Amino acid sequence: MTAPDNNLSTLAFAIKAWGRELGFADIGIAGIDLGHTEAGLQAWLDAGFHGEMDYMAAHGMKRARPAELVPGTVRVITARMNYLPRDSADDWREDEVRRASDSRQAVISIYARGRDYHKVLRARLQQLADRIRAEVGDFGYRVFTDSAPVMEVALAEQSGTGWRGKHTLMLHREAGSMFFLGELFTDLPLPVDPPGTSHCGQCRACIDICPTQAILGPYKLDARRCISYLTIELKGSIPVELRSLIGNRVYGCDDCQLVCPWNKFAQRSTLPDFDPRNGLEHATMVELFGWEEDEFNRRLEGSPIRRIGHERWLRNLAVGMGNAARQYRGDPGIVAALEARSGHPSPMVREHVDWALGCHR
Secondary structure, three states, X not given: OOOOHHHHHHXXXXXXXXXXXXXXXXXXXEOOOOHHHHHHHHHHHHOOOOOOOOHHHHOHHHHHOHHHHOOOOOEEEEEEEEOEOOOOOOOHHHHHHHHHHOOOEOEEOHHHOOOOHHHHHHHHHHXXXXXXXXXXXXXXXXXXXXXXXXXXXXXXXXXXXXXXXOOOOEEEOOOEOOEEEEEEEEOOOOOOOOOOOOOOOOOOHHHHHOOOOOEEEOOEEOHHHOHHHHHHHOOOOOOHHHHHHHOOEEEOOOHHHHOOHHHHHOOEOOOHHHOOOOOOOOOEHHHHHOOOHHHHHHHOOOOHHHHHHHHHHHHHHHHXXXXXXXXXXXXXXXXXXXXXXXXXXXXXXXXXXXXXXXXXX
């Protein structure tokens, strides 16, 4: 059963209140007409900008058609959850820039230093669905958290959560971009929220700061050049011509977010889940490069980083350590760490270690 039509507005109001109780910063309600996104999505895929992310193309236009992805869907409840760690300093952006300037430091995207967001958001979205079921009885729904062909940013924008920035990430006037998105597809015909409006103006800071020039222009990202793609999604060797541009960013990249003026309003998380673990907010590359596979798996249990596996972890760190040669040429600790991995059983690891050692010669 579903709530009577005259109770849907009351239900929508209650859903937003329940969402806040569950730790979400925002809950919005979107319609399912994303037809305006299809041409852009197809052009992006046709250009090959998705690289090895075959899942981006595997479902065709289902990504822009929620009712085809989950039959019966008439609305999408969108959720936003802040992830900036609770103890972040007021000048956290300056702290991040300073840390990145020391090429011996391992720079890991802020979102990945704590617990895997997939698990956190999925569990809380399920709790939200349970609250709705307790109120209205059985209803059709499905929970998504960056886990299926869902156009998260388009749906969030349509639900009034914010707008797509020129770096293609979601922006919010009171929270910048330091948050995760999740969705609950539903057959409840809830009243929709007005869509968000853009507030980027003439700013192009994110475009200009990108180390690899992956942002080709406003709202146009070539993922194949993006450091987040290269260090997380790419399964093989990192292209030689891009390695020196990666610097010491060993898992993801926050540069376009750090420079965004709207992130002076970024909100700290209310949850301990996103607090840094294992000292990842200040670890050196030599320290992390020394983790054997069992230690990598043990320390990073429950972390999104564990998804890439130990081999790619070493690949990324080798590139970063090679780049450190430009600031600390011949550093004995870095050279010794690399030489200790020069006989690694993985050809990919050996290739990147050899490249890194070449940077020190």
